[in-house]
Amino acid sequence: MLRNGTRPLARTITRSYATSSGPHALVFLEHRDGIIDSGSLSALTAAQRLGGEVTGIVVGGPEQLKEVVPKAQKLGGLTNLLHSASSQYAAPIPETVTPLLEKVLSNSPYTHVVSAHSSSAKSLLPRVAAKLDVPAVSDVTSVEHNATENATTFTRPIYAGNAIATVRAASSVPIKFFTVRSTAFKPAEADGAEAKVIEVEPVEVTDPQTQHVKTEITKSDRPDLGVASRVVSGGRALKNAETFKTTLEPLADVLGAAIGASRAAVDAGYADNSLQVGQTGKVVAPELYMALGISGAIQHLAGMKDSKLIVAVNKDPDAPIFQVADVGLVADLYDVVPELVDKLKQ
Numbered sequence: 001m002l003r004n005g006t007r008p009l010a011r012t013i014t015r016s017y018a019t020s021s022g023p024h025a026l027v028f029l030e031h032r033d034g035i036i037d038s039g040s041l042s043a044l045t046a047a048q049r050l051g052g053e054v055t056g057i058v059v060g061g062p063e064q065l066k067e068v069v070p071k072a073q074k075l076g077g078l079t080n081l082l083h084s085a086s087s088q089y090a091a092p093i094p095e096t097v098t099p100l101l102e103k104v105l106s107n108s109p110y111t112h113v114v115s116a117h118s119s120s121a122k123s124l125l126p127r128v129a130a131k132l133d134v135p136a137v138s139d140v141t142s143v144e145h146n147a148t149e150n151a152t153t154f155t156r157p158i159y160a161g162n163a164i165a166t167v168r169a170a171s172s173v174p175i176k177f178f179t180v181r182s183t184a185f186k187p188a189e190a191d192g193a194e195a196k197v198i199e200v201e202p203v204e205v206t207d208p209q210t211q212h213v214k215t216e217i218t219k220s221d222r223p224d225l226g227v228a229s230r231v232v233s234g235g236r237a238l239k240n241a242e243t244f245k246t247t248l249e250p251l252a253d254v255l256g257a258a259i260g261a262s263r264a265a266v267d268a269g270y271a272d273n274s275l276q277v278g279q280t281g282k283v284v285a286p287e288l289y290m291a292l293g294i295s296g297a298i299q300h301l302a303g304m305k306d307s308k309l310i311v312a313v314n315k316d317p318d319a320p321i322f323q324v325a326d327v328g329l330v331a332d333l334y335d336v337v338p339e340l341v342d343k344l345k346q
Helices: 038-048 062-073 094-105 119-131 241-255 263-267 333-345
Strands: 024-028 053-060 080-085 112-116 136-140 142-146 151-158 163-169 176-180 196-199 230-234 258-261 288-292 309-314 327-330
Touching (some): 024 094, 024 119, 038 053, 094 119, 119 136, 119 176, 230 241, 241 333, 288 333
Parallel strands (some): 024 112, 053 080, 080 196, 112 176, 136 176
Antiparallel strands (some): 142 151, 151 163
């Protein structure tokens, strides 16, 4: 704030990467139980679309990184891999990781910072961007870099997916932060190459205002909803939690599918919040998506309409779900699902 009470329009940031010959992306790689998250692998693919070097960064406890670093090192497209180990990073939160990223980005060659559009990254990247006084673009579905103009163009869905916004970050933006919708990019894979591994000293936060208390993970033998190739979802028509379970589980078992739910079903207590599909839940794009007793509210359609094959069963012939369904059946799901399970078992 200036003495006359006005606020400066912008803060000048001088970085060594201003003279870089091309884009250099830093990808924040998340992991759990020694495995790199699928969304981070999609973010790595998006970073490669920029056409320049790609460096990854992983943080975690010392024992965690012993398992994660060798796997991340072999990911295709990575030139370098930064890693920082600290007990504070064992359960990373934005308040403890932000100072580390600020340090890494200070006087660095990085022109872009990329991550999955995950819960943790949605809290972390905008925080770091604000600290550096630069904008951030979220939930990106495509990215294109113009090397001549040093500008990057993104597309991202808005209005519950009913419109696509095109956002251009000009050369005047020193570092371009963006998060990636995982279903829009194919996950990167290990290609046999080995990135150069570089250790970064952690930045210890002596008095964090926020602390990690505990993590509760819902365990299931079924595929993870976010990456499953087949999803069976139920809506308000399932009546209660017991009916939801007894109706959907046999069909999901025979299909080898994950189970999802509409917001109405979650709000009514039929299913856990982790199963919600939609704008405020998980965005999925499986090969097969079955919507049973789901009317098709806009916020739900935003989370599943990119599925390859959408099958809908609903008693209401005017249900909005039929507008996006490839196969629609106007019928009672309690008659259809048991018959379908019998046919599939045969």
